[in-house]
Amino acid sequence: MITLDLPEKKMNDEQAIREEVVTDSKTLSPSISLEVSIPWYSDSMKVLNHPSCVDRARDKKLQFNCLKLHGVPVAADKAVLVRQYVIPVFQTDVLAMYRSKSSYVWLANRSNRSRLPFQRVNATERSKEVQRAGRLAVRALYALGLDYGVVKIGVQPGNQLVVLDVIVEPKLNREMENGFVHSIYTYGKMLSSAVKPVKEVTIGADPEFIMQSQEGELVLASKYFPRHGRVGCDAVWHGNNRSDKPLVELRPKPSTHPRTLVVRMLQGMLYAAKKVNDASIRWLAGGMPYPGYPLGGHIHFSGVWLNFKLLRALDNYLALPLMLAEDPRGVKRRPNYGFLGDFRPQFHGGFEYRTLPSWLISPTLTKGVVALAQLIAAKYPYLRHDFLREYPVQKAYYRGNKEVIRGKLTEIWADLNSLSEYDHYRSDLDGFFEWMFTGKTWDESVDFRSRWKLPPFNRKGETP
Template identity: 55%
Template structure:
C-alpha cells in the first residue's frame, strides 16, 4: 500500500497540504507519512493511516473479523433501510450524508431504485445521528486507521451496523476541503501535543456496588442521592427506575494524582459512614455481578482527545491491567471496556471509559491515576503499535494474560524511561510490582479491607 510523504511544515497552508495528500484522481491518500517532524515525536505520531491498517481494511473478510472482535456489527448491502456516509478524521466527524432509497417509475413500466443523498447538518443531535457518528468513529479506531469514509447502515429494528470503511475515498469538493483542513490542523497541533504533567487536569467517577452477605444486591439509591460527590449511577435495576445499584464517586478534579486519591478516599469514608454494615460487601473490578459491569472512568482536561492519545492509553494502561484482572471480568468486554472508549464532556475535556473500576485497592488506584496523567502528558513520545495486530486485540478482549505479559512488560519499561516517571515513581513502581506479580484481584472480595475502611478499620 502506497504511503504519501508530507513535509512537516507548521507554516504550510491548506493548499500546500492538499497538493500532497489528494491524488491526481481526486482520492484521499490512503496513508500519510510526515517527513521532517521534531525528533521528540515517536513514529506513531508521524503516520496517519498506518499501511498495515490500510491493507487490513482492504480485505472485507479481515476488516469484518476485526470489527467483530471489537463488538461492532457489520452488514451487507441488503436489508438496508437507510445509509449514512460519514467522513471521519480521528475523533472528529467532518461531514455526514444520508441516503434514502426511493423508486423511480420509468416509461416502460419498470422501476429502478435511486438514492437520494442529503447533507446532515453538524448540529443535528438526534439519537439516530449520534449513534451513527459514534459507531463510525469507533469502527475507524478499531481498524487502526486515523481517517476515512465510513458507510453505516440502519436496518430493521433500528440496528446500526457498518457496511464499509474506505481510507482512500473519492472526494467531492466538500470532502476534499474538510479532510485537507483536518490534516493541516493535525500538523499544526504536533509541536504542542506533549505537555507538562501539571497541565493535565484529572477527574474520575469510579463505580462500585454493594451486595448483602446472603447474595442479594443492595441498592445504592437506598443510601445515596443521584447527585453529589458520592451518588448513584444512572443505571437502574428491574422495572423501577428509582432502584439504582451502582455507587459512583465524583471527587473534585485536580492536577495532582496524589490529591485525587485523597479525595477518592474521603468519598469512600463518607460512604462508609452511611453504610457501616459488615454484612454488606463492597465490590469493585469489572463484573462482580453478571448484570452490572463497572467502570473506572478517568476524566482529562487541558488536552484534546485524538486517536494517538487514546491508543497510548490502551497500550500503556488497558493492556497491562489485563494481567491482574479477575477472569470473571472478561465478560464485560466488548460491550463495555472496548478499546478507545471515550466520551466528550461538558467541561471541554473528555473521559476515558475503557478501564474497569480500579477501586480494588489503594495501590491500583494510585498507580492507575499517576500512569494516566503521565501517558496523556507525554503520549507523543511513546512508540507502541502492538494493537495494530489482530492477535493482540483478540488477546485483550479474551483476557489472554500470557499473550500480553511480555508486551506489557516492554510497554511499562518504556514508561520508566520518561523523565516525568520520577515524579510519581513511588506510585508507579508499586503498580508495576503488582501488575507483574502474577496476582489477580478477586472481585468477589470486599475491597474496604484494603482501604482500611469501617468496619475493617476497627479490627
C-alpha cells in the same frame, strides 16, 4: 502499499497539503507520513493511517472480523436496510454526514447501492439516529487502527445501526476534500504542543462499585445515596423501576495532583461507609463482580488534546497492563463495555476515557492507575509502541489471554521508565508494575474495604 510523504515545509499551507494528498481522480491518499522534525516523537505520531491497518481495512473479511472483535455491529450479507449514511471521519471528528434520500428497503449487498442518491444532513440536526451514526463511525475507524476514512452505516428495521464498509481511499466531493485537508493541517499544527508539563494535565475520575448482601443479593445504591453528589448513584437502573439504581459512583473533585485525587476518593469512601453503616454488606469492584452489572473506572482529562494517538497510548500503556491484574471473570464485560478507545467528550471541553474496569480494588492499583493516566496524557508522543495495532494482541485483550499481553509488559514498563518524569511518580508506578510483574490477579468477590482499611461503623458513626 506506498505511504505518501508530506514534507514539513508544505504542512503550513492547506493548498499545498491538498495538492499532495488529493489525487487527480479526487481520491484521498490512504496513508500519510508527516515529515516533522520534532525531537523524540514516536513514529506513530507522524503517520496517519498506518499501512498495515490500511491493508487490513481493504480486505473486507479482515475488516469485518476486526470490527466484530471490537463489538462493532456489521451488516450480514443480505441485511435489509431502510437508510444509509456516508460519514467522512478524521480521528474523533465527524467531518460531514450524508443520508440516502430514498425511503424504500433494499439489501446491503445489492451491487448498485453505491449509486443511491444522498443528501447532506443538516449540521444542526441532533436526532438520536444521527448522533448514534456519528459515534459508530468514529468507533469503527478506531477499531481498525485508522486515523481517517469514510464509513458507510446502514439502518436496519428497528433502528439498528450496522457498519457496511470503511473506505480508506475514498472518492471525495468538495466538502469532504476541504474537511480532510483542514483536519490534516490542524493535526500538523497541534503536534508541537501535544506534549504537556504533567502539572498542566487535570485529571478526575468516577470509579464505580456495587454492594452485595451476605446472602448474595444485590443491595441498591439508591437506598443510601442520591442521584447526584460527591458519592451518588450511576444512571443504570435495576428491574422495571428506574429509581432503583444499583451502582455507587465516587465523584471526587478533579486535580492536577494524582495523590490529591486519590485522597479525595478515600474521603468519598469514608463518607459512603458512614452512610451505609453495615459491615455485613460487601463492597465489590473490578470488571463484573455481580452478574449483569459491568463496572467502570472512568478517568477524566482536561488540558490535553483529544486525538486517536492519545487514546491508543492509554489503551497500550494503561489498559493492557491493568488487564493482567484483573479477575478472569471480568472478561465478560468486553466488548460491550470496556472496548478499546472508549471515550466521551465532556461539557467542560475535556473528555472521559471509559475503557478501564473499576480499579478501586486496592490503593496500590488506584494510585498507579491515576498517576499513570496523567503521565501518559502529558507525554504520550514520546511512547513508541502500539502493540494493539496487531490483531492477535487485540484478540488477546478481548478474550482475556494474559500470556500474550504479559510478553509486552517489559517493553511497556521500560518505555515509561525512560521518561524523565517517571521519577516524579516512581513510588506509585513501581508498586503498580510490581503487581503486574508478579502475575497475581484480584478477586472480584472480596470486599475491597479491607485493603483500604475502611472501617465498618456502628450506628453512632464510631468505629466499633
